[in-house]
Amino acid sequence: MIDDLHAARDGALAEIEAATDLDELTRLDARLLGKKGELADFKKRLGGLSTPDEKRTAGQAVNEVLAAVGAALARRRDELTVAARAAAVEAERLDLTEFVSAPTRGHAHVVTQAWERLEDVFIGLGFQVVEGPEVETDWYNFEALNMAEGHPARGEFDTLFVDHVAPGGTPGHTLLRTHTSPVQIRAMQAMEPPIYVVAPGRVFRRDTPDATHMPVFHQIEGLVIDKGITMAHLAGTIEAFTKAFFGGDFSSRLRPSYFPFTEPSAEFDIHRGGGDWLELGGCGMVHPNVLRAGGIDPEEWTGFAFGFGIDRMAVMRHEIADLREMYTNDLRFIEQF
Numbered sequence: 001m002i003d004d005l006h007a008a009r010d011g012a013l014a015e016i017e018a019a020t021d022l023d024e025l026t027r028l029d030a031r032l033l034g035k036k037g038e039l040a041d042f043k044k045r046l047g048g049l050s051t052p053d054e055k056r057t058a059g060q061a062v063n064e065v066l067a068a069v070g071a072a073l074a075r076r077r078d079e080l081t082v083a084a085r086a087a088a089v090e091a092e093r094l095d096l097t098e099f100v101s102a103p104t105r106g107h108a109h110v111v112t113q114a115w116e117r118l119e120d121v122f123i124g125l126g127f128q129v130v131e132g133p134e135v136e137t138d139w140y141n142f143e144a145l146n147m148a149e150g151h152p153a154r155g156e157f158d159t160l161f162v163d164h165v166a167p168g169g170t171p172g173h174t175l176l177r178t179h180t181s182p183v184q185i186r187a188m189q190a191m192e193p194p195i196y197v198v199a200p201g202r203v204f205r206r207d208t209p210d211a212t213h214m215p216v217f218h219q220i221e222g223l224v225i226d227k228g229i230t231m232a233h234l235a236g237t238i239e240a241f242t243k244a245f246f247g248g249d250f251s252s253r254l255r256p257s258y259f260p261f262t263e264p265s266a267e268f269d270i271h272r273g274g275g276d277w278l279e280l281g282g283c284g285m286v287h288p289n290v291l292r293a294g295g296i297d298p299e300e301w302t303g304f305a306f307g308f309g310i311d312r313m314a315v316m317r318h319e320i321a322d323l324r325e326m327y328t329n330d331l332r333f334i335e336q337f
């Protein structure tokens, strides 16, 4: 009987070792150790043994086998539980290495870059940066700038009007500013001279987009009001700015022109070495009527103003062929700057 018992034990241990999942092990447990199980049978057979000695020895052997099989089942159950948990963890695992290389970071738009560099250059020349509203009244945009109603120059600013009627006002007097020059008036009203300001910002005109025009574009306005300011200060400032922004091999020139809000007026151009002259913007001595509109006494103070397109500057600096390209949001274009 002892031999049978040991054979049954060895078979049971081998089966336990071979079990590959917990369900299989549970079935094995019932088959081996259950009331009607294979090993329980040996207990019954003990009664058939003849001597007490035999019964005791065999009884001990059966108990040892039952204990050994029970221990083997417990150990195998632990092993399979650990393996099952590891498999579940593996199955539910999140791949945190998926974005191991961070997406490319963006950068400021070409026009914003030019805008910020312009501010830096003028701050370096002693100017202060100011701002004005994009939606203006025709008084700030035209009248205060020496363009009364019916002035022919108004027609040159293809103006976009806004439905809004100012409190106490009449329809048709609210507009999207066509240039940054109304900020001259706002600065004169808000500050005491001497005034040294630049006002960058967005401006609007009723234009069809083409290679050199956009209905929404950007300008930077400059205004200086002080005692004894002359055209020479204007020319010197434009020249200093040109060299600081474009580089020492660039120079500038003024060409006579006309603006209602400056007298005399000029257009200024820049060029590098012996290259072609490129028109940048307008400028001139602030017209006495404009000083008065800003609440400044023209007998005591004089000043100059200038204004030019920022988009244009970006186009020139980067040799961009078509203004519209700057606003298509095409990454192949944007990533070059």
Ligand code: PHE
Pocket (backbone or CB within 6 Å): 178, 179, 180, 181, 221, 259, 262, 281, 282, 283, 284, 305, 306, 307, 308
């Ligand atoms: N505001 C003018 C324009 O938009 C430019 C300018 C500004 C001219 C200041 C003279 C003085 O064309």
